[in-house]
Amino acid sequence: MKTKSINFKLLSLMISAFLLTAVSVILLTDRQINKIIDKSQYETYSEKADSVIGFISRNYQSLQDTLMVEAYEEQFKSKAIETMRSDYYKDMGPHKYIYPFIIDGAGRVVMHPVLAAGTDMSKIDFIKQIIAEKNGCLNYYYDGQQKWMTFKHFEGWNWFVGYTMPLDVKYADSHQIRNTLILIVSAIATIIVSVLTIILTKFTKPITELTKVSAEMAAGKLDSRINVNRSDEIGVLAKSFEKMREAVKDQITLIRQKNIEQTQTLEQLGNEVAERKKAELELEKINKDLEKIVDDRTSNLAETIEKLNSEVAERKRAEETLRRSETKYHMLYDTTSDAIMMLGDGKFFDCNKSTLEIYGCASVEEFCSKHPADFSPAKQPGGEDSLTLANKQIAIAIEKGSSHFEWVHKRADNGKEFLADVLINAMELDGKKVVHTVVRDITEHKQQDIIQKRRINYQNTLLKMAKLENVEMDDTLKAIIKEDADTLGVERVSVWFFNEDKSAINCENLYTLSKKTYEKGFTLQAADYPVYFRSMGDTRIVAANDAWTNPHTREFTEAYFKPAGITSMLDVFIRVCGTVVGVVCHEHVGPMRQWTLEEQEFAASVADLVSIKLEAFGHKQAEENMKELNNELEQAVKKLEETNQELKNFVYIASHDLREPLRKISAFGSMVQKSLSGKIDGDDAENLNFMIDGANRMTKMIEGLLAYSRVSSKANSAETVNLNDIVDQLRQLELSVLLEEKHTTIDIPQPLPEVDADPVQIRQLMQNLIANGMKYQAKGNTPQITITSRPAADGMARINITDNGIGIKPEFQQAIFIMFKRLHSKNEYEGTGIGLAVCKKIVERNGGKIGVESEPGKGSTFWFTVPLAKTVMDNTELVQNSQKELL
């Protein structure tokens, strides 16, 4: 904690008290002075305002005296103001901010050094206050300045005279007095602080001294002395302190003495303890050394024991291994299927069990009693003498350590020979050179090898056959039977196929191996060989080792086998889609032959291959036929398209070109009719009429044809068409005359939908159907046409055009859509019979259908369907969906 000296505290207290008093005095004085100034200024400026009012009232009185107040009032006012302005405002000098002014009762300026007379100031707060209070003084803020004024009221003219000045001018004297006061107070404060500091320092010095000596004593300096020679209370305090210091010093010196003595005793004790500890440490060290020596000896002993143990274990292991390997060797020796024998000095002296079995000996003694030459034929397959060759192999083994070769052996019991794999090892046994021989019978192994090789050969042949890519079936068959004969080594291989009614088989091809020739054209009748033909359906393969006696084949012996020298037969029947269609025959010439399983399998695969090839050729043939048919079809379609185009062009051009002469006939006919009018009679006139009528009709028919051909030749793409608009246009243009003539109305109860169609064609369609409805009416009947619509399947709209006409019998309701089909003569109803054919074509081109529902005498409804416009469909879907949602 920071200590503040008494000096500082007292000084701060006194200065604060002084400053507080000084500030209070200054403030009070200032207020008092201001009050005095306020009073004296008010009196002064009230007088000044009174003098102004005095001047005004004099003028006022003079005006009253004239007895013509109204006449001279303004003049008097102006004059008074003018005089006052020149008195007060001219040469305003340093007091230019102290001036009088006048306003009237309405707050307007009457006289002011700056503001013009008449300026309205009634809205300003201090003006309002002046008018309300009439006499007095106030502080106010105007024109960026804090001001003060006194004001007086002159009742005569209801004027208010104000005398104004800035506030700082008003209080200038007061400010000066205040500043002087502050200066004086500051000076007094400085003096007081200095004097106080000196007094306090003197007063507090002994205390400081006391504090210092106390601190030194606490730090151990017992000789510090206090230098205070005073007779007051502080001097007494200092002396008492000095006495106390002396007493404390004596006490402390005594205690220190005792301390030194005790310390010396402790030191002695410490030395003794240290010496004892040293002796203990030495003892401990000697113990440790002893322990170490004991440990070392013990561990050496343990190591030696461990070594001995591991040596014993190692020896045991080696013995065990030896025992095991001996057992293993004996097991191997006795249980192996290989013959193992030992030969020394040209004689066998040991052999295993397998040796006895392989060589046909009853005991080891019997085997060892025999000479090695007894177990071999005289010669080996290479023609070399067995004994010489055997000695050669032994010599190689002795020289090189071992010899490996194949050897033909002979059993001792039955003399049967067998091929063996022999491994000879030369070695030393008890200082003697001996031969250790391992013999393995490989006869079976060799045979398996041969079979395997044959199988691979068969597979390769089949693969070769499968890859054959002959254009003609005949060539393929030839190649197959040749490969077959070569692979199996069969003299005659042939392929036979049934005739159509399966009453015979015809030889498609026969290959003779020795001659390398092909033959064909033989036939075998089912009636002659019934058993064989029956077996064709029952079995897949006939393997007759002895063909002459085999129940399936013996029928052929006399007539077929014997003349050709055939002894064995291997026949496999060819099936296509489960039906037997022929046979692959293998005919062996010479001694009878055993057909092995592999040979039979191979032959069966050959037959399968023939079947596959047959099918492939069948497919190929079918494909080619199909291709040809397609080509023909394409040609026909192309031709048809060309013919169609030609026809269209012809119809169009012909219709065009035909109209010209017809128009001429009609025109000139009419001219002749006119010029001969009255000159020709009866029949001639009628004939001429017929001619002109005929020409006109022909023209109409041609126009109809043109319209028909235009439907497909001049079709526009579909667009959204409003059917209501179409009917309106027809009403106003194409059908307007007819509708008027026949007093017909077209009724559309519900608006028709928008559809996607060719607009020109749909207009033509509607026109034809409405016109027909008006035309085919009973005499005197007023036609009535109604057009309705309803949605149809697949986004179509069905449009119905109903009339109240003569109707159509059911049997004609289809026919009327055929070109030129009419149900009435031209005398009954004009027409060409083309209109409805055009309608049909238009509807079909727009993807719709057309038809009629009618009852004779009750009118007809012609209907057609047309695709609804896409927008209509979307809206319909929308409505349907929202209906669903509502439900």
Ligand code: ADP
């Ligand atoms: P056209 O009217 O020129 O004879 P169309 O092809 O238009 O040829 O009509 C073929 C035939 O179908 C007509 O001759 C008529 O007998 C019959 N027909 C067409 N429309 C109607 C109908 N609204 N009422 C009765 N019969 C009709």
